[in-house]
Amino acid sequence: MKKIELIPLVGIDIEHIGAVALGAGQMEVQAILGPPSDALDGQYYYDELELRLDFNDHGQLEFIESINGPFPEKTEISIYGLNPFKVEAEELLNILSEKNSGPVDDSEAGYCYTFLNSSVGVWRQMTEEDIQEDIEAIKAEGEYEDNVDMLLEDLEKSKFFWTIGIGVKGYYSG
Numbered sequence: 001m002k003k004i005e006l007i008p009l010v011g012i013d014i015e016h017i018g019a020v021a022l023g024a025g026q027m028e029v030q031a032i033l034g035p036p037s038d039a040l041d042g043q044y045y046y047d048e049l050e051l052r053l054d055f056n057d058h059g060q061l062e063f064i065e066s067i068n069g070p071f072p073e074k075t076e077i078s079i080y081g082l083n084p085f086k087v088e089a090e091e092l093l094n095i096l097s098e099k100n101s102g103p104v105d106d107s108e109a110g111y112c113y114t115f116l117n118s119s120v121g122v123w124r125q126m127t128e129e130d131i132q133e134d135i136e137a138i139k140a141e142g143e144y145e146d147n148v149d150m151l152l153e154d155l156e157k158s159k160f161f162w163t164i165g166i167g168v169k170g171y172y173s174g
């Protein structure tokens with residue numbers, strides 16, 4: 001497992017590879033990380049690192065996102081000294097809010113939160129409430145036993161955020 005530390009407003013530090021700073025140019029990033037697995041419209045994907053990197057119109061790194069949560073297979077992510085994919089959603093929100101010391105955009109509450117001072121964002125596709133509703137509906141249809149394994153897996157995933165990203169100062173301020 002590659003250890004990757006997300007450092008809000010600064011960049012990332014990858015064990016045995018080095019640091020990549022927000023604001024770095026595309027060539028500088030490639031000099032550290034090598035060529036991306038895929039590159040599309042100002043985004044680099046590094047499959048082995050389970051990362052997506054976004055560049056602005058000037059080719060400067062403006063956002064880094066760990067994209068394979070809540071159960072990454074190749075990386076161990078940390079932010080503020082903890083693994084955000086091992087901390088349940090509510091607790092992670094409390095920690096990120098405390099570190100942010102300011103406004104939080106919760107316009108997509110339950111699914112997506114952006115911490116405006118620290119330029120940190122978290123996202124998940126479904127909440128525990130969503131899955132509980134699905135379970136009740138499937139039980140009512142008499143199909144629970146056929147779907148129990150998938151539903152329990154989804155219920156476990158829904159307790160955590162699936163992505164976490166860091167951006168340059170003001171990234172979420174639009």
